Amino acid sequence: MTSPQCKRRPSADLERGRDWRRLGRESAGFTLIEVLVVVLIVGIVSAIVIVSLLGTSNKASDAQAKTLVRNAETTAEAIGSEQGSYGSISLATLASEEPALVTAVSTEHAYLSKASGGEQEFSLTAKAPNGDELTISKDAEGSVTRTCSSPILKNGCSGEEHSNW
Helix, strand or coil, rough: CCCCCCCHHHHHHHHHHHHHHHHHHHHCCCCCHHHHHHHHHHHHHHHHHHHHHHHHHHHHHHHHHHHHHHHHHHHHHHHHHHHCCCCCCCHHHHHCCCCCCCCCCCCCCCCEEEEEEEEEEEEEEEECCCCCCCEECCCCCCCEEEEEEEECHHHHHHHHEECCC
């Protein structure tokens, strides 16, 4: 037997069913506020992703220029060892000694933009596609300095206009 508490009134169930069907029809879509909140969240997330990707490409450009200028430094040291001085170092001599060194101006990849040498010193500069200029200089005492200049973006080179690397 069923207890009196478990008995249901059929008319109450039908009324509730009608309420649920009516409620389902009335809320068949999203409200304007819900749509705007979703659009706002998607916009914020995409802005964060874009900013982080831009920073990554700048770092990759600088890494490419660093590799190029380090290879040029190795080549300059080889020329200096062979000739006894760095006086003949130029873009042309570096490129003839090491054909992998890119000296042609490009906006697609890093290239050596400056190379000069003296009796006991030299200076080499590579320009990254984002405009950053990375320089390795060796003075007469043998001290090597690495500098970065960001004349275009003003925030490359570890977030500063000028820095060491």
